Amino acid sequence: MATPQLLHVGIIGAGEVAQVIHLPVLSLLSHLYTVEIICDISLKNVEHCATKFHIPKATTTVSDVIKHPEVNVVFILTSDEFHAEYTIASLQSGKHVMVEKPITLSIQSAQRIIAAEKAANGAKVFVGYMRRYAPSFTQAFKREVASIPRILYARSRDFSGPNAQFVSQSGTFQVQNTDFPPDAAAERAKRLDALFEEAFEGREATSEKKKYCRFLGSLGSHDISLMREMLGFPESVAGVSVNEPFYSAIFNYRNESGEPFAVTYESGIDSVPNFDAHLAIYGEKKRVSIQYPSPYVKGLPITVKVDELNEHGEIQAREMLTSYEDAYTAELRELHSCIVEGQQIKTTAEDALQDLKLFDLMYKKYDERA
Incomplete structure (x- = not known):
């Protein structure tokens, strides 16, 4: 070889x-x-x-x-x-x-x-x-979702808990030094302000909206990108909720039959060390979900769960683990x-641009509240 x-x-x-x-x-x-x-x-x-x-x-x-x-x-x-x-x-x-x-x-x-x-x-x-590279996503999850004739609903959730607690137990022994140049904080703030000015072009960049932007870029981009790969880009944003440290949205989609369905997005960071990140797809007789554990602890399984009505009218549950290989x-x-x-x-980069375009629709929907 x-x-x-x-x-x-x-x-x-x-x-x-x-x-x-x-x-x-x-x-x-x-x-x-x-x-x-x-x-x-x-x-x-x-x-x-x-x-x-x-x-x-x-x-x-x-x-x-x-x-x-x-x-x-x-x-x-x-x-x-x-x-x-x-x-x-x-x-x-x-x-x-x-x-x-x-x-x-x-x-x-x-x-x-x-x-x-x-x-x-x-x-x-x-x-x-x-x-999007986890074997359980690219294989089991996509395969099972493909067998749903009509998608009726989907949910994207990411309640990640405090990263510091997972990192401290990861065995990687991170160090956090603070010997930064004296002008580093000012330079960072200047760059961020320039990006916020672009992100909210022609609109007021309030403190709340800046935090919203940073949140969607950090945790939100995981979930929105995963959702897009499975379901495509939504037709529209029906509504958003911005209540730091929790954020949510409802997206409008259509399935292959042209019928409308909704996707709810809910995410936030609290102090409970329970990593709950999943994408769930619902059909008439089948539900498929993929659960992601904290990536900061190596070797935790990414599992796919199926609940469905079988040919005997019974509730049937299956759980799949394609590989223990971590997503990174x-x-x-x-x-x-x-x-x-x-x-x-x-x-x-073109794919990642789609996240930013969807974020912009979410910002505009937020602005409509005023």
């Missing part, structure tokens, strides 16, 4: 998602990836990661990663307001990009990324919607195939 081609990785951002998720997974996929360089505004963070994960170079200068001659693909694991700038700069340097969701917070900045990708002569953008591992295996073998990317 031929040895797989190694991809040489540069990482921008050495915070929680790097330390708890991507660096451990990249280490386990050492036959596919090797990390050459890591960057963060905290020198202590990058030095910690470089030592722990045997990375040859640590830096606080982003261009060191983007211009690194050995790097094939740049992982952008920073906070949202830096995604567009670093993605575009990486594409302009001929590097492929794996950018964590959300791709960015405004439609305009996503369009700038798409334009840069088109001009990049082959460099591609892969957006990190890991739930499946995602990075797919990323390797897309770059090395030219496999088509599912979670493209």
